[in-house]
Amino acid sequence: MTKKPEKRKAKSGKELRWGVERRMEFIEFRLFWEGKINRRDLIEKFGVSTPQASADLGKYQEAAPENIHYDIRAKCYYPDKGFKPKFLDPDSDRYLANLLSLSSGIMTEEESWLYSVPSYGVLPQPHRGIDPGRLRRVVGAIREKLAVQIRYQSMNAPEPEWRWITPHALAFDGYRWHVRAWCHRGEAFKDFVLARIVSIRLTKGHDLDPTEDVEWQEFIDVRIGPHPKLTDTQRTAIELDYGMEDGELVIPVRRGFLFYFLKRMGLDIDPNVRQPKHQQIVLLNQEEVEKAYSLSEEGHS
Template sequence: MNTSAPVRDQALLDRLPQAQRERLAYIDFRLYFLGELRRIDVADRFGTGPAAATRDIAQYRDMAPSNLELDNSDKIYRPTEQFVPLFEHAPQRVLTALSRGFGEGIGEELRPMVRCEFPIALAVPSMSVLAPITRAIHRGKVLRMTYTSVESGRTEREIVPTALVNNGTRWHVRAYDRRRNGFRDFVLTRMENPVLLENSPIEDKEKVDQDVQWNRIIELELVPHPRHPRREVVMMDYGMPDGVLRVKVRAANAGYMLRRWTIDCSPDHSLEGLEYALWLTDPLALYGASNAHLAPGYVDPKGGAETRPITAM
């Protein structure tokens, strides 16, 4: 199938109501990634009747007549060899839908659309902790909680949460810490009894636009590790036909990302092992990043190899 053609009838799609676009996108998704579509698939997903599902499929066919054909043997629509997706499907969203369901299921029930396996989450935050944090972020409120850290043990904190962050192994919240008078990362599983302080005003210095590390964007240039025996495999794995992968990341998250992907950040690409598939060509790009010490092999140009504790890992 041709997957590189541009989205067609974009102007018409833009004029449709959001609910209509969602139904057409779902039809497009099932044809593209599952290779089949039934009227009942649309009706069940959106809670509409068979007649409404028929109208949606007819509209899709009007917009992309060469994308689907009816298999009369089992009354299933299938993509044609000329199929070109009508919508752009973001890879991360597609993989989430295929592995965890396209919005189906409630509670802890997961309904993957194809057989799929993904890493077990060993550290999962309590919903009674997560909910007050997300409310505080959304409403711009101060949060009081008990927090246990490696450095300070168990203490009472007032924080101003600004963003949730997943570092690849666990969730934490970026927040202004009134105890330390600065922005810090707080691991959700180390929090107890978070409570919103409805009447506690937030000062200008506590707002996200004052978080220098969060707002500073670093561009990292990554290349296949010079010691890796199969450069071409690394290029295929990371989609880098010209041999370079350029990534933009917040300074506040750079160390987490580089550690998660085991990227060699030593000045002389000295780390050994197949796990180091990529090398950061310019480690000085990390200079000033608060968690640069988490990056494998990183050497502080002012003071040698970093040895500070991993406070949010």
């Protein structure tokens, strides 16, 4: 028996099929970020017919008459002054993520919802090659709850070595992907850099309870604030930059991620080593963080 298309309730209170709702979101995305939309946009993006594109724009106009008006000369729809999204929550992160995806080649301009892509630049990062076949086997081991024998190049050994691990999660530190796993040799939970897995040989059953990985399960609230030696206006700028409230921002971090988090944020060194304008932020609960960090130092391979 064929399953009927799933229906979702839009903000307008009406139920729409997922495909239609998606196009309503696209209409609002273009109206909000590009300032206009026409039938051709819907046709090219979703492959719908001209009548369907017209119907979608008519449906949107019916749902939000105060949001949109049609310019006969330009043959385009434009947002009204009182435009308030009904199907989409405008999100700066989503817009900028489109630019990042374009820059990395993950997404093409045809796949992106952006139309007029602004000039932009992204700091290049070295490509860290992860073999898709080995990644598939690691993901499969996580899904099937298996131990896997990997040939791994650790920085603690001169040559790659075979070892058994039982993976239970993937982790990204901002630069590299890791697999979080029980190390049979070290009898401890550790992070293994996926790109350093040279080859995979065998798998076997292994009972593992991921909740026993305390460093993965436990979170610590890292409290950061502007460097105290900044001027008042500089401190205000940093508070706005990080979205701080009352001079601080609380960031929950997995205890096993503290090593990567502190390093990436430049919080792994004495804040007095660099000038305040370069350091900019400091730990407000340094003693608590250092205590948690000292318990997690051995979890990297």
